[in-house]
Amino acid sequence: MTTVAFTISPVRIPASIDSADAADFIAAIEVRNAVETHSYGTDELNFSPAEMLPRWLDSHKRHWMFVAWMGGRIVGRGSIDALLEEPETCWLDVRVLPECRRLGVGTALAECVEAAAREDGRTKLIVYAVSAPGAGPQLHSPTGFGSVPQQNPEVRFLLGRGYRLEQVERGSRLALPVDEADLVGLLAASATAAGPDYRLHSWSGRIPARWLADMAVLYTAMSTEEPSAGLEEPESVWTPERITQTEELEAVNGRTSLFTVVENLPTGRLCGLTMFSVPAETTRVVSQEDTLVMPAHRGHRLGTSMKIGNLLQLQRDLPGHPAIATFNAEENRPMLDVNEAVGFRPMGYEGAWKKVLTARNLR
Numbered sequence: 001m002t003t004v005a006f007t008i009s010p011v012r013i014p015a016s017i018d019s020a021d022a023a024d025f026i027a028a029i030e031v032r033n034a035v036e037t038h039s040y041g042t043d044e045l046n047f048s049p050a051e052m053l054p055r056w057l058d059s060h061k062r063h064w065m066f067v068a069w070m071g072g073r074i075v076g077r078g079s080i081d082a083l084l085e086e087p088e089t090c091w092l093d094v095r096v097l098p099e100c101r102r103l104g105v106g107t108a109l110a111e112c113v114e115a116a117a118r119e120d121g122r123t124k125l126i127v128y129a130v131s132a133p134g135a136g137p138q139l140h141s142p143t144g145f146g147s148v149p150q151q152n153p154e155v156r157f158l159l160g161r162g163y164r165l166e167q168v169e170r171g172s173r174l175a176l177p178v179d180e181a182d183l184v185g186l187l188a189a190s191a192t193a194a195g196p197d198y199r200l201h202s203w204s205g206r207i208p209a210r211w212l213a214d215m216a217v218l219y220t221a222m223s224t225e226e227p228s229a230g231l232e233e234p235e236s237v238w239t240p241e242r243i244t245q246t247e248e249l250e251a252v253n254g255r256t257s258l259f260t261v262v263e264n265l266p267t268g269r270l271c272g273l274t275m276f277s278v279p280a281e282t283t284r285v286v287s288q289e290d291t292l293v294m295p296a297h298r299g300h301r302l303g304t305s306m307k308i309g310n311l312l313q314l315q316r317d318l319p320g321h322p323a324i325a326t327f328n329a330e331e332n333r334p335m336l337d338v339n340e341a342v343g344f345r346p347m348g349y350e351g352a353w354k355k356v357l358t359a360r361n362l363r
C-alpha cells in the first residue's frame with residue numbers, strides 16, 4: 001500500500017444546511033453521492049444535503065459521522081446510525097472517493113466507526129454496500145437468492161474485515177409515465193380480487209390526524225415485517241408523536257410525500273400503506289419508500305392496489321418525473337411480483353452484511 005497522508009475527524013451535524021458550520025456535512029454528503037453514482041453508474045440515486053439532513057437530526061436515533069481529509073479536501077466518510085431503544089444493533093457506512101482508494105482511507109474510517117460502535121456497546125454491525133456487476137466467481141447469499149462478485153472492492157474489503165454476507169437487495173427502476181389506461185385496468189382487476197372489505201385512501205403531505213395512530217402501528221410493523229434474513233433487524237417503535245416530529249423535520253427538505261393506504265372497512269383500521277418521496281425537481285427520480293400489508297390481510301392484491309393507486313396519484317398530481325426507484329430483498333418474491341406487475345426492472349444489487357463483535361474479534 002502506498003503511504004499517503006490523510007487525517008480523520010468527526011463531523012458536527014449542523015442545525016440547518018445554511019448554518020456556518022455546515023460545510024463538512026455538505027462535503028460528506030457529496031462524497032456519499034459521488035460513490036453512489038460510481039457504484040450504480042447513474043446519479044439518479046443522489047440526494048441533496050438538505051434532503052439528507054433530517055435523518056441526521058432525528059432524535060430517536062444516535063448518529064456519528066467521520067470524514068477523511070487528504071490534501072485539504074474531504075475524500076471519504078464513515079457513518080453510524082443506531083436506535084436509542086435497542087442497544088445491540090448499528091448500521092455502518094464507509095465510502096471513499098474512487099480516485100482515493102487503496103490508500104488505507106477505507107480501513108482507517110472503518111476502524112473509526114467500528115471503535116465508536118464498540119464504545120457505545122453495540123455488538124451487531126450491519127452494512128449495506130452496492131455491488132456493481134463483476135466477472136469471476138460469485139459469493140452467494142445464504143438466503144439462496146442473489147449473489148455479489150467475489151473480486152469487487154467492497155466484497156474484498158468487507159470479507160477482510162470479518163463481515164458475512166447475509167442477504168442481497170435488488171434496486172429496481174420504473175420508467176415513467178406508465179400508460180394510465182393500463183394502470184386503471186390493473187387497479188380495477190385488483191379491487192375486484194380484494195372484495196368489498198377494503199377501501200383505498202390517498203393524500204399528499206402530512207398524515208391526517210385520524211390516521212396517525214394506525215400509521216404508527218404500520219410503521220412499527222414495517223421495521224420487522226420486511227424480510228431481513230440473518231440480519232435480524234430490530235424493531236423500531238413509532239408513535240403518533242414520533243411521526244409528527246419526523247414530519248416537522250422533513251418539512252424543510254423540499255420533497256413531497258404521496259401516500260396511499262388501505263382501510264379494512266369492517267374494523268375501520270388501516271391495514272396497509274405505501275409512500276413515494278417526490279423531489280421538487282421534475283428532472284429527478286421519485287423514491288418508493290415503505291410498502292406494507294399487515295399479515296392478516298395479505299393475499300387480497302392489496303399491495304398491487306395501493307401501488308397502482310399511488311402511481312396514479314403521482315402521475316396526475318406531480319407529473320413529469322423520469323422514473324421511480326425502489327429497493328427490495330431478492331427473496332421477497334411477493335413484493336417483487338407486485339413491482340414487476342407494475343413494470344419495475346432491476347437496476348442494481350446491494351449486499352447486506354453483518355459482523356458480530358465478540359470478545360474474540362473486538363479489534
Ligand SMILES: CC(C)(COP(=O)(O)OP(=O)(O)OC[C@H]1O[C@@H](n2cnc3c(N)ncnc32)[C@H](O)[C@@H]1OP(=O)(O)O)[C@@H](O)C(=O)NCCC(=O)NCCS
Nearest residue numbers: 093094095096101102103104105106107129153154156157
Ligand atoms: C470499500 C471501500 C470503502 C474501500 O476503501 P479503500 O480506501 O480503497 O480501502 P483500503 O485502501 O483501506 O483497502 C483495505 C483492503 O480492502 C481490500 N480491497 C479494497 N479495495 C480492493 C480492490 N479494488 N481489490 C481488491 N481488494 C481490495 C484489500 O484487502 C485492501 O487492502 P490492501 O490495499 O492492503 O490490499 C471503497 O472501495 C468504497 O468506498 N467503495 C464503495 C462504498 C462501499 O461499498 N463501502 C462498503 C463498506 S461500508
